[in-house]
Amino acid sequence: IHLIYGLGLGYLFQVASANSIGTVILYEPDLNILKIAFTLVDFSKDIEKNNVFIADNIDLLGEYIHKKSNTKNTPLMLTTRAYRELNNETFDEMVENIQRMIGSFNLDLKYTQEKFYPLTRSIIRNIPQLLNEIPLTAIKDVFKGKTAVVVSAGPTLDRNIETLKKYRDNIILIVVGTAMKTLAKHNITPDFLCIIEAYDSSKQIAGLDLSEVNFITEPYSNPNLRNFKFKQIYSHISQNMPVNSIWSSLTAQNINEYLSKGTVSYTALNTARILGCSKIVMVGQDLAYIEGQCYSKDSAYKDLECRYNKDNNRWEITAKNFEEFANSLSNSPDEEKRKKAAENRLRNLNNSLYYVKGIKGDKIPTESVYAAFIKPLTEFAEMFNDREYINTSMEGAQIDGYKNMPLEEALKDTQPIETREIKSDYKLDLTSLKTNITTEISNLKKTKEDVLNGEKAVKTLNNDLKRYKAPTVEVLKDLKKVSQIFLNLSTSKAGTLFDFITASEKIDIDYEMKMTGNFTIETLTTLIAKFSNYFNNAEKKIDRVIQLLSNTLEKL
Template identity: 25%
Template sequence: MYRIIENGEGQKTLKVTQSFCGESKSHFLHSKYHPHIEADRFAREHYNPEFPTHILYGFGLGYHIEKIAGLLGSGSRLYVIENNLTVFKSALENMDLCSILENPCIFLIVSKDVVHISKRVKKIIDDNFDEVNFITHPASLKAIPSENEYFKFVMENWNLKKSITDDYNNNLQNNASENLKLNSPNVGIFFDKFKDVPIIVVSTGPSLDKNIDLLREAKNRALIISAGSALRPLLMRNIEPDLFAIIDPQEATYNQIKGYENIGIPLIYLATAASYTISRYLGPKLVAYYGKYDNGSEYTVDSGGSVATTILDIAIKMGGNPIILVGQDLAYVNGKNHAQHGSHTSIYSPELKNMRRVKGQNGEMLYTSLGLLSYKYWIENRILNEQRIFINATEGGAYIEGMKHIKLRDVISDYLKESFNFKDEIESILKESGNQYV
């Protein structure tokens, strides 16, 4: 429901009421009291004169667009995207938009067709590489129609990625520089070496506590690759993964290997992973290059932003089939988002009510964060055209499109019928690569 509200001075805003999962929530697209002042503040905070091209999501009632237009330099362009046609219609009917519609520097992309919007935006970016300032109007993001939930996520994720700080980027670069000195072999030496071999990817979602002990039965029947955060929970149960991975750039990752620095299990690390941690691990190490940190390598990975998505991409490139996820909840389950004894903990709080919701494996609706939701969508897109079996044996959490959802006990009995000597196979591959630790 959409309703125009006027303040005492005749200035208008739009109240948007939406229903989701039986709950109704309302918000205003602009301040009820001082929309012009709010718009001026927004424009000054988000406009960057260093960029000639600006892409803004959210037309709203146009207040902030007028303010940004007033800041545009000579030759600058402002592209405004709006996916909610009801909002745009309300602006046309209730506001004087002449200064926007007649401005030759402002270009509107108004459509409920997200494919059309995506194509237009991609062309703008391709034509103006490294010269685009992305701006999102938060209240407009909330008003994206529910049928375009994925588009809403893309816009929110776009906004999230803008917040990455210079300090974070410097940390990545410093880690990459230090890690390069290790001369570790590329994880690509494993690519295509495990064709049609079952691979289990172990994460530390809260549902890992339900079936972690079953992984003992899967040992030597599936190649087990664990996230660094799952290493301790596994070893505490005398379950040794065949490989484990660390991708996080923060030094706190050292807690994942503390006390296990010399266990001899090969570590796969992202080129930008915390060099402090990686240098202190004494076992075999393999580096995974990605994106702009590819080091000119023939073998690269698609990280996807999390350790689980990185491992999944590596498992696919290894040739694994089926590929089985365990502990990959991608949501808060009983108020937690990590298993016990892992390197992360999370307790339910009322703040979760402001998070996104996602369909669970049993049709229930679960709370999730934007980051976890991005991993879910990444996984679904990554496996979309792969001709192999993907199984989510997490036994809880979010439903992942394109995967079979099967209990781990049934996966073991139905899919893991052969025995393998993974330790010897891995050592043989490492020796061929000249790894100094073997």
């Protein structure tokens, strides 16, 4: 993808249009420049091309990038020095916005490709435990009008411990997993603990007494998290996490109120909203590295620090105690695997170092993922503007929509909460659940018939290509048949179990089809390999999921 910023007289745009075999996106936010340039120069041959797109605003640009991007083809931005200097005041900010947007798209795509199948398996495995979990909306507004404090594991959490103790009886305290050990060390018991990770993050809370803590998690979260003794477990069934539709469909639950943006802090904010809290205060939500610290000194990842390396003239993230960091990060019994996971994590953190606007107006270091969280938190406050939002970091990233205020000032007018008793008469319809699981098994068996037909069609295509050694009419007819089976499965099974378990292979085929301009022996060979992988893996995964569903059904 070639992203051209600024049309000017169109020379750069025309060069890209003439030479790029991929996608060309022209971003020109000034409509007057577009009008003048199109009047002076004939761009008709350029704009008629199927691979050329023109955007005059950031939202339309985002649509084009989302439509055409892939984890394998990160956009390359091209512009002229004159155009950068002309828009010097806004250029850097615009580039940061585009980088965050591309990063967000790539994260979503990568997550879909790598996680949908294992998450689907996790949900099915979790079903026996999910029977006893109460949907969070079943206790909606139970703490209406109260003040909620959402605690994250940022460095400034340490400075607010005593204030949290002072006002503990006056607030609904919600903590994310990485901050739980910090609170426990200071004998602070939260009302709710939020953990939504798909990987085994149980070390975040290992060894703690959680019997008086309510646990909030997702249907897909790691099964080991449900092994702890909690007061009660509540399900937060995020609607924008597609795999959650598996559980909502099986149980006919309305999940419209469950919002998430990939960060547990967002889930905690939405929890406070669903509970009815009218004032929501964030603690430790720094989203940046403060005075060299990445996390609270007593949190799960306390060993990370961010320092400026004068020899390399750059900020670097290291682990003060590498062994402890590796142990906190991975639950693997294999020391080498723990070490490798820690090394990869440090490498990724350093490769994604970023700078954001701080509360004090300065630029402060962070990682790109944290930078990407700023906008969703801002949008949350804008979307639900019927309550008050306060950020007590005072030194971290600026999050618009939240008042910047010390915790003492934010809580000084709160009053003790008389009762924290939570009652719910929610009961899951077990008979209906069993019926729906049986139906899913039947649907997968029927889908497998189409998959087997796809395998046969791919074999025919491959044999004909070997026979003719060219993209003949017969070969292209075979390709059309294979493509039609694939497209029928992709469209008719969208949002179903089959769609989730084949997401990775589907993305690979989509990418190859986007990139294939002409059918040659080479491109056809690549497509055949991708289609073969899709249908073969689909057959295997269907069998595994059917077995998993059958085993789960026996346990109910």
